[in-house]
Amino acid sequence: MQGKNSHTALSLGGSTGEPSAQAAGERIAAMRTAVEEIADRVPFLPGTGSHKLDETLSLAQNTGGGAAGVHAGGV
Numbered sequence: 001m002q003g004k005n006s007h008t009a010l011s012l013g014g015s016t017g018e019p020s021a022q023a024a025g026e027r028i029a030a031m032r033t034a035v036e037e038i039a040d041r042v043p044f045l046p047g048t049g050s051h052k053l054d055e056t057l058s059l060a061q062n063t064g065g066g067a068a069g070v071h072a073g074g075v
Contacts, residue, residue, distance in 0.1 A: 008042065008043070009042055009043040009044070009045055010034070010038060010042055010043075010044050010045070011044070011045040011046070011047055012030060012031055012034050012044075012046060012047060013027050013030070013031060013046055013047035013048065013049075013059075019047065019049060019050060020051075024050070024055050024058060024059060027059060027063075028058075028059060028062050028063055031044075031046040031059075031063035031064065032063065032064050034046075035063070035064040046059070046060075046063040046064075048060040048063060
C-alpha cells in the first residue's frame with residue numbers, strides 16, 4: 001500500500017509467486033528481516049498464505065508482523 005509521497009505500509013510474500021518459490025523457513029527469515037529493518041517506521045503486513053493450512057498458521061505465528069495476510073482459496 002502506498003500513500004501520497006510515502007509508504008503507509010509494506011508487505012512481503014504476497015500471492016504473485018514468492019510463496020511457491022520459497023520454503024517456509026526462507027519466508028519466515030525474510031519476513032523477520034523485514035520486521036527488523038522496518039523497525040516500526042511503517043506497518044508491516046506479512047503475506048502468510050500457503051496451499052497448506054499448517055504452513056499458513058506457522059507463518060502467521062512466526063513472522064513477527066503485527067498482522068498477517070491470509071488468502072482463502074476455493075471457499
